[in-house]
Amino acid sequence: MLELFKIKKNHFVGIDFGTASIKVVELSYVDQKTILENYGFVELGLANRGNMKPTSLEQVLNDSLKKILAKMNIHNAPAFVSIPGFSGLVAIIELPSMPAEDLTKAIQFEAHKYIPSALDEIALSWEVVEKKEEQGEVKDNDNFISKLKLKNESDSKSGEKIKVLLVAAPKKDIEHYDRLVSGAGLEVKAIELETFSIARSLVGDEPGVFLIVDIGSRTTNLILVEKGLIQANRNIDAGGEEITSAIVDMLRISRSRAEVFKKEGKDILNSNESPLVVPVLDLIVGELHRVISAYKEKNKGSKLDAIILSGGTSKMVGIEEYFAHALGEEVRIGNPWRAIAVGSEMAPLTKALGASFAVALGLALRGVEDYKKK
Ligand SMILES: Nc1ncnc2c1ncn2[C@@H]1O[C@H](COP(=O)(O)OP(=O)(O)OP(=O)(O)O)[C@@H](O)[C@H]1O
Ligand SMILES: [Mg+2]
Structure with missing residues (x-):
């Protein structure tokens, strides 16, 4: 097939599906600088969202997303997408230190206490955050785990407790956002809970x-x-x-x-x-x-x-x-724009948008971080 738009490997699109609007931001990474290429939002006008049929809601999201991407001239770029925080779960649990095989079972057992739905309906990821050599992942969905930088803070000896970061979200939500964004012609690189996007853009590695x-x-x-x-x-x-x-x-x-x-x-x-x-x-x-x-x-x-x-x-x-x-x-x-180079023509507008773009920026920043690691 003729490729009309070449994929830009150093451009990253963050898409935040909020209840009031969809917010999109495009960042690029050039000469060791993260640059704001473009941003936009479209109000969804869904005052009666609760009474809408799922198919009508899907149509509104679909049309709105396509509209904003066309307006921003985004055709082909790696996309990073969020799931609303309330749809998922982020919890820190403490368990006794144990071998990795037992840990997988223990975590699935623990997860049941937090999540009422059947385990096969949710994507579950976990990471030992205070004993790095024992970290692992339940691979339900390769795209779905996101965390801030994890620190090997203490050397927990056997018999000690270990801290585990548990992240879960319904598979149907992941599939829903995947479908929406792929349907609009973008390549979905990762889907994460917005909780991680917000923390990345507002705090990142800052100690404290x-x-x-x-x-x-x-x-x-x-x-x-x-x-x-x-x-x-x-x-x-x-x-x-x-x-x-x-x-x-x-x-x-x-x-x-x-x-x-x-x-x-x-x-x-x-x-x-x-x-x-x-x-x-x-x-x-x-x-x-x-x-x-x-x-x-x-x-x-x-x-x-x-x-x-x-x-x-x-x-x-x-x-x-x-x-x-x-x-x-x-x-x-919060200032999610702090680590981003913004051209003088866009600076006043980004100031007005302030922290409302924290999710979209955090998502696109994940693209930049992954790219830097390569
Ligand atoms: N200048 C302002 N002063 C006060 N409130 C404002 C201002 N600008 C926007 N808001 C409010 O911010 C809210 C929208 O915030 P935001 O864009 O973060 O929501 P969302 O991400 O779409 O929703 P949610 O996160 O709940 O799904 C609306 O209630 C709006 O009235
Ligand atoms: Mg929001």
Whole structure:
């Protein structure tokens, strides 16, 4: 077959299927520099997503993806795709040290405790994170395991406990995103849980302890990262949509006006007179408290370096101050563009997009990292 578009081996496309939009970014790696080639997003407009037939939802995702790829002139490049955090599981489990063959069985047994569905319906990967020579993988899907750099932190002797990073996602979700992206003509190189993409773009190898809070449209993903390794992960079934609902209730205006009002740039969260009461933010604060206390309890004397906010809702004016006040910790807005060379014509726009592109960038960065290793 005549090849119209030559595959660009040093270009990497990250595709984030969010509930509100699909975000796409294209990075290249040239002369030891990671360069932003292009980015784009398409709003899905799926307010009634819950009532949609799966076939109609599939059609919307299909059409939207093709539209944005055509607009960005992306025809042939290795693609890296995310699965929403809430669809999968990332857990650190502790087991007694044992030979690799026994470990596979023990991990599958442990996984059952976390995952209600049948094991043959999920892709399961694991890695010993504190005893590198015993690492292994249950090969259900070659594309599916992703982790930040794993550290050989301690020399666990026999009889000691070992820490295992367990990653799982439904096979049907993996196949679904694979089908969508291959159907749009791209070569799917890897599919990973967005939890890993976010941690890669916002923390990467940075030493220290960070708690990432990615607040999207309908979900919030909390990721505790220590020395580049995920230590805890929680997903909350709520996000920016609930902030819009709180504005609707407070001001008694329509949803579309409330959405505009939310983005107007006024600090409605920390106002002295009548601050907006947002139950979902309190819910997130409560969960953050629990994650931080559990970490400090387990690692006596350790401290958190910062809470890093990301997702579209991190653009809300005053949200940094809100969390800092509620938690008494240092809070900052994540910058997933920090290691990427951005041309002057695109710089103002990437600034406006801020941390909402953390997933897409983390995915494309995985391509760059894999390429550098070759
Ligand atoms: N400037 C802004 N101020 C306040 N909220 C904003 C702003 N810009 C975007 N948002 C909110 O961010 C949310 C979208 O975030 P994001 O793009 O991260 O979601 P998503 O990835 O599509 O959804 P999810 O991760 O839940 O699947 C929406 O609720 C939107 O209203
Ligand atoms: Mg998202």
